Amino acid sequence: MTLSIEAENLTKRFGTFVADDAVSFAVQAGETYGILGPNGAGKTTLIRMLTTLLPPTSGRARIRGHDVVSDKTAVRAAIGTVSQAVTTDENLTVRENLSVQGKMYGLWGRFLSGRIERGLKDVGLWDRRHQVARELSGGMRRRLEIARGVLHSPQVLFLDEPTAGLDPQSRHAIWSMLEEMTETDPDLSVVLTTHAMDEADHLCDRVAIMDRGRVLCEDSPENLKRGLATGERVEIGTDREIAPADRDAIVALGAVNWQSPVAAAAQFEARHGEAVGRRAAQLLEEKGYRVLHLTIAPVTLEDVFFSYTGHALREA
Amino acid sequence: MKAARGLKLAALGILAICQRSYVTLWRQPVLIVSTMLFPVVYLLILGNSLNRQLRALPIAIVDEAGNALAAECVRGAMALESGRDLLRIMPVADREEALRGLHRGRFRAVWVLPFGLSRQGPAPSFIGDNTDRFSFDTLADSLREIWDNAASAGAQARAAPAVRLEAYPYLDYLTYLAPAVVCLAIFMGSMVSGGLQVIEDRMYGYHEGYLVTPISTGTLVAGHILAGSLVAAFAGDVVLVTILVLAPIPAPGTAAVLSALLTIFLTSLAIASVWFLLFARARRASVLRGMFGIINALLFFPSGALYPVESYPGWLRAISDVDPLTYGLRALRDVLLRGGEPSVCYAPWLFLLTFTLVCGILTRVLFRREI
Numbered sequence: 179m180t181l182s183i184e185a186e187n188l189t190k191r192f193g194t195f196v197a198d199d200a201v202s203f204a205v206q207a208g209e210t211y212g213i214l215g216p217n218g219a220g221k222t223t224l225i226r227m228l229t230t231l232l233p234p235t236s237g238r239a240r241i242r243g244h245d246v247v248s249d250k251t252a253v254r255a256a257i258g259t260v261s262q263a264v265t266t267d268e269n270l271t272v273r274e275n276l277s278v279q280g281k282m283y284g285l286w287g288r289f290l291s292g293r294i295e296r297g298l299k300d301v302g303l304w305d306r307r308h309q310v311a312r313e314l315s316g317g318m319r320r321r322l323e324i325a326r327g328v329l330h331s332p333q334v335l336f337l338d339e340p341t342a343g344l345d346p347q348s349r350h351a352i353w354s355m356l357e358e359m360t361e362t363d364p365d366l367s368v369v370l371t372t373h374a375m376d377e378a379d380h381l382c383d384r385v386a387i388m389d390r391g392r393v394l395c396e397d398s399p400e401n402l403k404r405g406l407a408t409g410e411r412v413e414i415g416t417d418r419e420i421a422p423a424d425r426d427a428i429v430a431l432g433a434v435n436w437q438s439p440v441a442a443a444a445q446f447e448a449r450h451g452e453a454v455g456r457r458a459a460q461l462l463e464e465k466g467y468r469v470l471h472l473t474i475a476p477v478t479l480e481d482v483f484f485s486y487t488g489h490a491l492r493e494a
Numbered sequence: 495m496k497a498a499r500g501l502k503l504a505a506l507g508i509l510a511i512c513q514r515s516y517v518t519l520w521r522q523p524v525l526i527v528s529t530m531l532f533p534v535v536y537l538l539i540l541g542n543s544l545n546r547q548l549r550a551l552p553i554a555i556v557d558e559a560g561n562a563l564a565a566e567c568v569r570g571a572m573a574l575e576s577g578r579d580l581l582r583i584m585p586v587a588d589r590e591e592a593l594r595g596l597h598r599g600r601f602r603a604v605w606v607l608p609f610g611l612s613r614q615g616p617a618p619s620f621i622g623d624n625t626d627r628f629s630f631d632t633l634a635d636s637l638r639e640i641w642d643n644a645a646s647a648g649a650q651a652r653a654a655p656a657v658r659l660e661a662y663p664y665l666d667y668l669t670y671l672a673p674a675v676v677c678l679a680i681f682m683g684s685m686v687s688g689g690l691q692v693i694e695d696r697m698y699g700y701h702e703g704y705l706v707t708p709i710s711t712g713t714l715v716a717g718h719i720l721a722g723s724l725v726a727a728f729a730g731d732v733v734l735v736t737i738l739v740l741a742p743i744p745a746p747g748t749a750a751v752l753s754a755l756l757t758i759f760l761t762s763l764a765i766a767s768v769w770f771l772l773f774a775r776a777r778r779a780s781v782l783r784g785m786f787g788i789i790n791a792l793l794f795f796p797s798g799a800l801y802p803v804e805s806y807p808g809w810l811r812a813i814s815d816v817d818p819l820t821y822g823l824r825a826l827r828d829v830l831l832r833g834g835e836p837s838v839c840y841a842p843w844l845f846l847l848t849f850t851l852v853c854g855i856l857t858r859v860l861f862r863r864e865i
Contacts, residue, residue, distance in 0.1 A: 251708050254707060254708040259702075259706045261699065263698070265700055269521040270518065270521075274517055278510045278511075279707075281506040281510035282707035284499070284506055286506055326703070
């Protein structure tokens with residue numbers, strides 16, 4: 179398999195602040211790779227180093243074999259980017275934005291027109307090609323950004339928080355679009371940063387979890403979830419606060435990561451969550467508690483993130 | 495083959511930047527109006543306010559002499575009042591009262607014809623409001639002329655009048671100002687499409703879209719300078735055409751018009767390169783707002799737009815010598831007002847091209863292709 183991205187000990191310091199600390203990873207051709215982490219984890223800085231917008235302090239990275247420091251032009255020709263910033267000009271029409279972008283990559287004439295038509299049809303904006311970009315909704319504008327990022331058929335597409343700030347409908351539309359894109363071009367590697375667990379879970383073949391500038395773990399979403407000692411998340415609601423002795427009895431059944439979000443409720447994780455949850459509910463009823471609800475849910479990437487960082491993603 | 499591909503990419507990159515710059519400007523009518531209208535309004539207001547001959551200036555005449563020579567002086571002043579309408583004569587009997595009126599702003603000058611006024615003396619006294627230098631000088635000269643005429647009437651020998659010829663057809667101040675207004679349009683156009691757009695691109699993140707493309711940094715710099723200069727040149731051309739239609743300039747020939755158009759383009763290139771050099775690293779529009787006044791003062795006024803550069807002090811001449819507007823203005827005046835051949839523009843054109851090249855190279859060195 180061809181490697182699309184090779185990053186070795188990539189480090190970026192701003193003064194004494196270390197934004198990325200010896201980050202290493204590799205992405206295969208055709209792979210969708212997610213970088214998951216909270217704001218300030220170092221995701222955007224990492225993408226900027228890989229897209230030649232920031233020079234690394236140390237370490238090295240290659241995109242399709244081209245070094246991001248010494249062979250920037252080749253790297254730029256190989257990549258497409260959709261950054262967090264809106265880089266389409268709001269005063270230009272949808273089509274004009276792509277026309278300007280295409281010329282920047284040496285596309286011209288009928289060939290460029292054909293690429294624009296195909297790109298806009300792919301993202302569902304062909305009917306709005308004469309509309310000025312500022313009149314588009316946030317979701318449409320983001321789709322235009324993506325069409326712009328892939329207009330020149332890049333080998334590697336970088337998406338920095340592609341669905342940040344969008345409503346659920348727009349998010350799902352972009353997910354579907356990205357899935358179609360990777361199906362149509364099996365060699366296209368996609369690297370996306372996100373702090374949305376469900377997005378990484380849904381789109382990525384592999385996910386790296388980043389926090390405070392370091393990659394904490396990296397694997398497929400399934401393997402990451404499977405790798406946890408816990409299997410499911412259990413929540414039990416009772417008519418009164420669970421006494422410490424009863425809590426210890428439930429922990430003895432195999433419950434871990436005990437939390438009490440409110441006095442009369444308990445949250446914990448367990449490898450065989452359903453069996454442990456039912457036995458815990460039965461135990462509580464035998465002790466005279468009235469069990470109001472019992473919820474058993476599968477472990478999410480959020481739980482994986484918690485297990486590696488010790489804090490929830492939104493608390494970071 | 496590789497070189498040809500590189501050239502094609504550079505040409506298309508420059509074309510893309512220019513395309514975006516032009517379309518963006520056309521979609522913002524306020525910018526177009528301010529770019530084109532400001533210089534024309536400037537021409538009309540400044541030209542008309544400075545161009546008009548002085549008229550209806552109130553002066554007090556105190557005739558203490560009451561003799562024939564004084565009557566001759568008053569007749570001369572009345573002729574100026576009824577002819578050129580320069581004066582509004584207020585006869586005042588008392589010198590003190592006239593001076594009080596002067597200090598209260600009722601009169602621009604007091605002309606006292608003293609007791610015993612005669613050719614041998616005493617002569618008339620002129621006391622004028624010198625806070626307004628234009629009126630003061632004009633009144634002093636005009637009244638001295640009246641006295642000279644009255645005093646020399648009947649004299650045996652009069653000096654032969656000096657010969658005064660005008661080398662070119664008569665030009666009023668409004669017309670003299672016209673090429674400067676073209677330069678002002680260039681200045682405004684390049685600021686809007688060059689300086690302002692570069693900073694806005696950085697502020698809003700549009701420039702990220704340029705930075706990650708494979709076109710070279712030199713092409714990015716050249717594209718931005720050319721884009722800024724095209725809009726500026728367009729503004730300059732529109733103002734030039736307006737002036738050619740409105741101002742009483744003798745119809746210039748085709749060569750003169752083509753030379754003027756080329757001068758406008760080269761001046762636009764030079765000014766756009768100044769803006770891009772200044773803002774090669776700026777990230778906030780407040781920088782532009784802060785700099786606009788200073789740059790305007792540094793480029794426009796030392797160029798000789800309003801006053802001949804020969805009259806400047808040494809330090810101002812030094813600024814004028816490296817100011818591209820000086821050369822653009824000189825070339826425009828030479829071909830439009832003085833009917834010069836295109837060859838008179840060669841030296842200014844060479845300066846403007848060299849200036850653009852130097853600014854472009856410096857910008858290339860300063861420009862950081864990073865976020």
